[in-house]
Amino acid sequence: MKQAAVERHPSALAPEAALRARRRRGLAVVGVVAGGLALVAWLLSFGLSRDPQLLRSPLLGRPAPEFALPTLQGDGVVRLSDLRGRVVVLNFWASWCADCRLEHPHLLAAWDRYRERGVVFLGISFEDRRSDALAYLRELGGDWPHLWDPGSSTALAYGVYGVPETFFIGPDGRVAYKQVGPVDYELLTSQIARLLGEVEG
């Protein structure tokens, strides 16, 4: 019986090897496609899970860009190169920025702790109206120098994405650390202490 069926339809049973080869080839194609998709998914998961703004600043370890800016009140000019040998905390802020209000008390507390130890705090107003910036300072305090940055040229030189951003500049005039987003008291004091240790040590 089996013989009869096979004789009448040889193609029905014959090329079992061909079938197997075909299945193997199909599996290989599916494997390659699945592998490619997995690779793309992996690359995407890697790329999309990182905040592009948190990329390491290229300024770290480099000399901080020089600036000479007038104060907001217009009562003088601050030149970064005059501050060589001191620890500088450079804080970009704006009156319209909610996170700046959040971090302001921390700046005040750190300023109170380190103002007598030669640490320089500098605020730089970012994309703001001068009157709004002055009103903000009257409301929240902070009597370290606040600077006016015409044309945002200093912000551009420091690669500022938005506010608040804070740069810690060592006594050697190099950028030691950059914080994107609000700072808190612990971060301020630990970074300042590290840079002061370099002065004393």
Place this chain on the structure above:
Amino acid sequence: MRGGARAAGVVVATALLAAGAALLAAALRGPDRPRTLEERVREVASGLRCPVCQNLSVADSPSRLAHEMRARIARDLRAGKTEEEVRAEFVRAYGEWVLLEPPRRGLSLLPWLVPGLLLAGGAGVAVALVRRWTGPSRAAGGKAEEVSARGEVPRPAWAEVPGPPPEAGPPEAGPPEGELPPRGLTEEDRRLLEEALLSLGEEPE
């Protein structure tokens, strides 16, 4: 004599190719006049990512910072800096993130190469498939394992239905109906086949 004609043909073809290439180059370079400052600013700005608005170029962003960046590009270009120098200054502050086009080296070479590779791979697959579907020559010289006992190349079902017509006519005029068993299985055949397959599985080996 024939060699001379062929050489002349090669010369003419080369000349035509060269002329075509020169025309293409001229077309790509555009009109030969000094570009205005505005055009140069736009060129630099459109290659820079606006820092405060993730996916707009500095040329397209209405934000105040982008406006100030354009002003600075204009100032630097007017001061005699090249486009490359102006770009490099922004890269020094922001890193390569600020460039909308990834640089063509290192890991960033990948997005430049992968699309081309995929395209080439896809074209290869397409060519291979088309040749497989349309090539009756495969029946004669192709893999023996795909040629069934009746001398037919098995075709996938989807190629069978509307199917491209075979390039050459059927190799031999169809034999009169009835001489060969009709295509497909009759009820009788199916029953026999099932029994055969079952008995294959049952036979102790």
